[in-house]
Amino acid sequence: MIKVDCDNDVVVHKILEYLTMSFPTIFGESSLYVKIELTENIISFKSDIINRKFSFKRSEDTLVNSIKKAIHNNLIDYIENDDWGILTGIRPTKLFRKLLRKNEAEISKEILKTKFLVSEKKAELLNSIVEKELCILDKINLEDSYSLYINVPFCKSICNYCSFNSMLYSEEKSEIYIKKLMDEILREADYLKKAPTSIYIGGGTPTSLSTNQIYKLLKVVKDNFKESLEFTVECGRIDTLNEEKLNLLKDFGVSRISLNPQSSNESISKIINRPINLRDFENKYAMARKLGFDLINMDLILGLPTETADNMIRSIEYASKLKPENITIHNLSLKKGSKLFERNYHFENSIDTVIDFSKNYLRNKLYMPYYLYRQKKIIGNGENIGYSQLGKECIYNILIIEEVQDIIAFGMGSSSKFVSKDGKINQVLNFKNLKDYLNRNDEIFNKKLKYYANRG
Numbered sequence: 001m002i003k004v005d006c007d008n009d010v011v012v013h014k015i016l017e018y019l020t021m022s023f024p025t026i027f028g029e030s031s032l033y034v035k036i037e038l039t040e041n042i043i044s045f046k047s048d049i050i051n052r053k054f055s056f057k058r059s060e061d062t063l064v065n066s067i068k069k070a071i072h073n074n075l076i077d078y079i080e081n082d083d084w085g086i087l088t089g090i091r092p093t094k095l096f097r098k099l100l101r102k103n104e105a106e107i108s109k110e111i112l113k114t115k116f117l118v119s120e121k122k123a124e125l126l127n128s129i130v131e132k133e134l135c136i137l138d139k140i141n142l143e144d145s146y147s148l149y150i151n152v153p154f155c156k157s158i159c160n161y162c163s164f165n166s167m168l169y170s171e172e173k174s175e176i177y178i179k180k181l182m183d184e185i186l187r188e189a190d191y192l193k194k195a196p197t198s199i200y201i202g203g204g205t206p207t208s209l210s211t212n213q214i215y216k217l218l219k220v221v222k223d224n225f226k227e228s229l230e231f232t233v234e235c236g237r238i239d240t241l242n243e244e245k246l247n248l249l250k251d252f253g254v255s256r257i258s259l260n261p262q263s264s265n266e267s268i269s270k271i272i273n274r275p276i277n278l279r280d281f282e283n284k285y286a287m288a289r290k291l292g293f294d295l296i297n298m299d300l301i302l303g304l305p306t307e308t309a310d311n312m313i314r315s316i317e318y319a320s321k322l323k324p325e326n327i328t329i330h331n332l333s334l335k336k337g338s339k340l341f342e343r344n345y346h347f348e349n350s351i352d353t354v355i356d357f358s359k360n361y362l363r364n365k366l367y368m369p370y371y372l373y374r375q376k377k378i379i380g381n382g383e384n385i386g387y388s389q390l391g392k393e394c395i396y397n398i399l400i401i402e403e404v405q406d407i408i409a410f411g412m413g414s415s416s417k418f419v420s421k422d423g424k425i426n427q428v429l430n431f432k433n434l435k436d437y438l439n440r441n442d443e444i445f446n447k448k449l450k451y452y453a454n455r456g
């Protein structure tokens with residue numbers, strides 16, 4: 001528990017965010033109290049682990065950055081991986097892309113290093129990812145189109161690291177939900193006549209729906225939207241998949257699926273309440289290949305309970321041996337709402353060597369990083385990276401992180417984003433609980449209408 005005490009609310013908010021990202025686990029269950037005295041330019045840290053008082057200099061930089069730099073420089077020994085310096089945003093590639101608009105790559109990297117104390121290694125990583133993103137984005141008509149996100153919040157079991165708004169699948173609830181979801185899509189499709197750039201059905205686990213429910217949902221999409229460049233359905237849990245469902249996805253033009261082992265260790269998969277049998281996983285993967293899916297993603301999470309460096313390395317090797325086109329490596333993020341957060345879970349082992357291993361190993365296997373985002377309370381103060389074989393990058397993943405195109409979202413807890421001409425993001429959040437989603441969706445529709453009118 002971290003408490004920041006200061007007269008300025010913006011400083012409290014920003015410093016709390018910075019401390020949560022830079023010191024995600026060091027304080028364990030003990031609490032940290034930080035007092036910032038703006039008249040004296042003094043910062044005091046009080047906890048069982050750190051008891052320090054130091055001053056900060058107000059430089060040409062913002063007040064918040066001056067305070068962050070003082071904390072960073074004075075407490076560097078306690079920071080879990082200082083590669084990201086004082087940068088806290090979850091979209092560092094978006095920041096780098098903006099810098100590149102005004103500066104050469106070398107100068108942009110230098111700004112990251114001097115202004116935000118980002119390491120050379122991370123600055124170079126951002127540069128390489130943004131170069132790739134720009135190649136992909138340049139080929140897309142961003143302004144004249146949009147992408148779709150459809151949320152299916154049902155799962156076969158709730159993984160204990162999960163903080164999403166997901167529910168256990170029940171036939172009764174899912175029937176009511178799907179009906180509402182289809183009504184929502186149908187009503188708004190009238191305002192979205194152009195072809196979407198990408199469609200993404202996520203959740204939850206969309207394939208936890210019955211075959212008939214998947215059919216109804218895909219039919220509504222197909223009948224009401226023109227063909228997109230890319231169509232992803234998350235099939236995350238292979239225990240929700242069968243040949244019939246995979247055939248259905250194929251018939252409706254789904255071009256990319258995600259089969260997520262998270263770990264190749266069967267015991268760990270049981271601990272996280274997401275049991276996996278590797279032979280079943282390989283069989284379902286082979287089935288998807290046989291049915292013609294030539295763009296498959298696999299998600300892995302590093303830092304799961306009881307996981308050792310060796311386990312994590314084996315998971316990365318396991319995924320790459322199967323040769324999916326995309327591999328996404330997440331560092332576990334301990335978010336409110338997850339069972340692990342409630343249990344005050346702390347990952348004891350170091351993750352740095354595994355992260356370095358994953359980057360080198362995957363590059364050698366010709367997987368290149370193509371999108372990146374950070375999260376609060378992420379283990380090792382790291383980042384999540386999507387790797388891809390050349391030309392197989394997921395457009396939707398880039399769009400959602402870079403926020404360069406309208407994303408129209410349907411379903412409970414979904415978030416639509418409308419990008420104005422000056423780059424400002426206007427967000428419309430759908431209700432996060434089923435009751436409100438079912439009964440109050442008109443309120444969300446009316447908010448979206450305003451932006452549909454602007455789209456012309």
Ligand code: SF4
Binds near residue numbers: 154164
């Ligand atoms: S499958 Fe995904 S959405 Fe469902 S409980 Fe697990 S992590 Fe959460």
